[in-house]
Amino acid sequence: MDTTCRVLTIPIKKEMKIVVCIKQVPDTTEIKIDPKTGTLIRDGVPSIMNPDDKSGLEMALQLKDEQGAHVTVITMGPPQADLILREAFAMGVDRAIHLTDRKFAGADTLATSHALAGALRKIEFDLLITGRQAIDGDTAQVGPQIAEHLDLPQVSYLEDLKFDGDKTFTMKRHIEEGYQMLEVEAPCVVTVLSSANTPRYMNVGGIVDAYQKEVEVWGFNEIEVDEKNLGLKGSPTSVHKAFARGLKPAGELYEVETDEAVGIIIKKLKEKFILN
């Protein structure tokens, strides 16, 4: 006797995979520069997660809260950059990867993006988020460069992002005159503005567990990249000169009529021997 069996297939929706690139930066715009070497003096300046990156991470965590997602953070930096990965754990990420190797040292944005792309070739993802730019360099180049190396569509200056639950993202992109609304299919790369959201605080329970979790430390051998593209060798940028702007003294404010104002300005210019 034949037995027929009806198989009921229920499509299991794949959990979305998000990777967020984050960077540790000095926590101030008043960074001092060593006048002799032209490099940043980092001593005594606390380090933080770059604000645009933190908003990118918040965007990922909101998608996780609302629709479910597996969120990975990745950073390239010296051993102390471990702190922002622990912070990311305490905010709720699932996985953290720390790219650190002497071969990566001295990288400009191009070499950095090559190293990150090399690591990202080893990770499956539907959405890659980076911050628009880091406050210690303000270049806004790394995110777009990664997209180019990986040959993925990219949308920069993101304010908002929604996912249809299948494979399409609806994005709101900030442009000078207003906003652009875009639909992009996964996988893709986006760069996020810090104005997109207010990042959550670390959770106390998450902080307690943050150092119990494993940060995966990857070096050159763990990633897929041509060594000539890395570190100083792979960095075409050379810094011509770096200098700190001198402090201006506090200004004086006069609320007077135009004629009187002209008189005051002329008097001041004469005092400083700019006019005779």
Added chain:
Amino acid sequence: MDFSLTKEQVLFQQMIKDFAEREVKPLAAEVDEQERFPIETVEKMAKIGIMGIPIPKQYGGAGGNNVMYSMAVEELSAVCATTGVIVSAHTSLCAAPIMENGTEEQKQKYLPKLASGEWIGAFGLTEPNAGTDAAGQQTTAIEDGDNYIINGSKIFITNAEYAHVYVIFAMTDKSKGTRGISAFIIEKGTPGFSIGKKEKKMGIRGSATCELIFENVVLPKENLLGKLNKGFGIAMKTLDGGRIGIAAQALGIAQGAINETVRYVKERKQFGRPISGFQNTQFQLADMNTKTEASRMLVRKAANKKDQKVPYSVDAAMCKLYAAETAMEVTNKAVQLHGGYGYTREYPVERMMRDAKITEIYEGTSEVQRMVISANMLK
């Protein structure tokens, strides 16, 4: 010997300072001026786990320790002492005695709600005629079948109006004095239990300090906390822990006043230069900072001993005594260094000086702390 914070504590300090600065500080003057309980802040704290820091994860807490908890009260109090005491009373005086003395059923019933901040906790020991002399309890709990009938009142109860669960004390055997006191857990809304007069206070004006009134409250026997007639010990042990919280509050107030004063003396000019240039200012600041740092060491030591589960009563008394008196002295100097502006409500040091005073009084006056410390020396 190591005085440095653990990695987790460093991360925690970064978070709590940021939270205090962005969420708590902007409301501090308004909370004081309007004598308003900052319920929205409690909700925000609840969301990220601040209402359950030392409660184990199995009961819904953050699974942190008492050093982290003291750091939280310190940093919150540095910008708003009202917010600091709300967390301290909730954690040390309500969640902790249930954690330490409760049955498994009581822990399962109350701790997850307290740890998540869904419920706020309070503690009722003080009565009009039983303050420092806590043995003079007049609230009674009379056994009646499967219940106790509670009658009496409690005063000066922090969080009273906003709490959902209270740990209270009553005489179960008047003939036995302190050995006739028992502890009970009572929930808001229990028939016969009401909130009375709200106090108008000098400082910590947002903390909703009220009277608790019990009129023939029928409380099932399962609400007895710890053993019958062992309530006095529970109260004293609870206050040992509470003193670390209040010492942390005092420490925070002192640090907050220093932070404000350092900023002010660099800006304020007299006789053609910032007043930070005068040696009197420098010496005052040095004394303020040294005593505050000494308070911090005492608080962290006591909290660490509690975490290590070794006796800490004397350490708790010392940190509470020293931090409270330091807070009073430092805020007084902070007002003096601010001059006339410091006496106005334009600057937060005026509020801080008013807030500091209570730390010398509640959860054991400075005199009681001296009794505890010297009794241990002379025994």
